[in-house]
Amino acid sequence: MNKIIASCGLICTECSAFIATQNNDDELRKKTAEEWSKMFNADIKPEDIYCVGCLADEGTHFSHCSECEIRKCCLEKEITNCAFCDEFACKKITEFFGFVPEAKKVLEDIKNSLNIII
Numbered sequence: 001m002n003k004i005i006a007s008c009g010l011i012c013t014e015c016s017a018f019i020a021t022q023n024n025d026d027e028l029r030k031k032t033a034e035e036w037s038k039m040f041n042a043d044i045k046p047e048d049i050y051c052v053g054c055l056a057d058e059g060t061h062f063s064h065c066s067e068c069e070i071r072k073c074c075l076e077k078e079i080t081n082c083a084f085c086d087e088f089a090c091k092k093i094t095e096f097f098g099f100v101p102e103a104k105k106v107l108e109d110i111k112n113s114l115n116i117i118i
């Protein structure tokens with residue numbers, strides 16, 4: 001499967017929620033729910049661990065990603081991810097990078113590759 005990069009630079013195809021959904025893997029759902037509950041200090045249940053990936057219009061998205069302001073912003077601008085935005089890197093995405101530095105690298109690499117093409 002091709003790599004799916006979320007609006008924010010997370011890699012959906014490497015995300016446990018995506019993999020558990022693709023493989024209908026209840027064990028991975030349980031493990032992921034435990035890990036994410038600790039990580040996000042929230043009560044996340046195995047039945048919450050469903051996601052078809054950020055770029056899919058239809059199907060179930062993990063709760064946070066379905067409400068994600070960055071995803072909404074990219075949808076409004078009709079762009080695949082923030083690297084394609086003239087306002088990159090705005091305050092919203094920069095704050096997100098504070099939590100997920102690897103997403104910054106993913107989007108910067110895309111941005112740089114666009115500059116080379118141009």
Ligand code: SF4
Nearest residue numbers: 012015051054062065
């Ligand atoms: S959109 Fe879904 S698959 Fe992508 S990072 Fe968020 S939870 Fe994971």
Ligand code: SF4
Nearest residue numbers: 073082085087088090
């Ligand atoms: S304004 Fe910010 S959050 Fe919105 S698409 Fe552009 S870089 Fe992403």
